[in-house]
Amino acid sequence: MAARRRVQILGESFPSTVTRVAPYMTPSSQSPRAVARLWLFGLLTTSVVGMFVLELTIGSTNIPLAEIAKALVGREPQQATTVTILYELRLPRAITATAVGAALGAAGLQLQTLFRNPLAGPWALGITAGAQLGAALVVVTGSLIGSSMLEYLAILNRLSVVAGAALGATLVMAVITFISRRVSTITLLVVGLMLGFLAQGLVAVVLHFTDDTQARIFTSWNDGSYAGVRWEHFPILLPLLFAGMVLALAVVKPLNALLLGERNADTLGVAVGRTRLAILASSVLLAAPATAYCGPILFVGLIVPHLCRGLFKTSDHRVLMPAVLLMGSLLALAADLFVNLPWERHFLHVNSVNALIGAPVVIWVVLRDRQMRSLAL
């Protein structure tokens, strides 16, 4: 009934459209674009798996695939050290890179859409710096209290640094959220950057008052690496990241509506305040634990969403969200693999590799000004 009435309306003003067979009537799931997307997802997934395996095989000593397979199914490999290297070093590192890369990518995508800013990300909004400050404060508090016990219990010490970082990141996010209700996105980005510099300045001052041992703990954390995470950290790290990812996948619909701006999203039925809170909560759940355990990992959250938009040619978060998870893992694994290639000397940091990939991407994003405009203003 309703449909017939509609046709009638059309008949009155646009008679020509009724008889025409619309080419877009085919369901989107069968269109060539959807097929291309499926292929891309297949390619990304394969790449992530392949990169994961390479992470396990390549390193200071190369372990053949057959040996890895043997070790993984619990059969005795030829060399006993293989098991140690695989289980104690490479497997945790590869799992961490996979999870953290995905988490940072998802956090970056959400923040870029929420703040309508292509340069938003955990780093640009000061979340990373907040984590740094939190970690530094914990380190210096430890040294002031002089708790020698903490130093002996290396795990506990690491955990307290982690807690400090998470707290710092959450605090900065709270400040950003509070301010974001009152100012424009550009202002917010500037405030975020300044909060970041402020935190870094404070970090320098704080470190000035610590002794060398304590400072070294901080510095090693601050370099950023997937290698510091052990099996015993996973029960905390992975559930938090998983919760963040579930929340991120749950907000894809409001994220799409937010692409039209908050006012239009509101008229479409988005409860903007609650949605913003959910997005920020998800970003904290993703970025804070990741930064806390691995130190500041730069560029991943910023560039992964752009790479996915470029690859899939869409802003639809139903496509982008799974895409950034895969692309984030891929990028993190690739950068880590590069760092851990059998170099003669081991001075390369994962953030340097990230910068080598990331900086050109950021420049490309900024220069492609039409897209920049369409996202920023």
Added chain:
Amino acid sequence: MLDVKDLEIGYGSPRTGFHVVARDLSMRLHPGELVCLVGPNGAGKSTLMRTLAGMQPALAGEVLLDGVNIHRLSSRERARRMSVVLTDTVTAGLLDVEAVVGLGRYPHTGWSGRLGEEDRRVVRWAIEAVGIEDFLRRPISELSDGERQKVMIARALAQEPRVMVLDEITAFLDLPRRVQMMQLLRNLARSSNRAILLSTHDLDLALRSADSIWLMSRDEPLAIGSPEDLVLRGDFESVFVREGVDFDRENGSFRIHHKLGSEIRFSGDGMDAIWTARALEREGFDVLSEEPTTSSMATGGALQTEVHVELLSKPGSPTRWKLTDREGSREYLSLIELTRHLRERNRSSNDTNTSNDA
């Protein structure tokens, strides 16, 4: 459907004090009607639109949507009943047109926003109704202002609301599309029993298409009625004459006046005569119409001192205009030649006047 009771609109907070834009507004949107909100700049049209859409709190009074205060409805409930199109420039990254129209189904779809069979049918209908089938796959950031506006209207249609609130949506459209859009909106209102409120600067179109007009002005109470009611009551004159334009009650149109104060005699008939008179009025002359003469007798004698324009139309040959004044008579092939000459003539006569004074 939408009831407004003793509404007071404006800005401010208890801390900063209030700036009241308009007060004591009471009106109702009836199902099946297209209402145009018109008024000069600064009368508070946008504030009223935003308050009615529930995007801005009312200072006093209430807006009831299906009997419920609009500020108490959840966003989703509101979006199912009312769709809003704003003048904001919309930038949606790489979303294409079809995806944006699909977003109109937001309050009707599940958590992932996936469109079902019915949703897709409504989207298709909205796309065809607005006539944007040709650029469905283009990213919205690459569209022109007018195209983008149409996409946003299609999105609002896809929402399938009972009430549509549209702020200045015809502003970017060309005339045929504007007329078409008004026609579409009116048909929509009629056939699906929706209420549509449209704010516009286009008075002419509003007068011709609206079922009802809300006329807002800076310091008079809101005037409500059919376009003809407002014309007959003289509401348009009282609001717009103060803004520096004349309202011609007979034609229902606005006129810009800059009078020379000089008279011109004109004879002719038919369509050519109507438009010739209009051109002469535009030039600032008081046009004194005369019965068309068969000969050029009227130019003789006492009338020699005056300016006279005569339309020479013979079947089978193009129209010519004959201008007669003290210096004799000349013929023109088009109105622009005639009006150019009249302007030059006027300038030179002014010059002689000033030199005489000196």
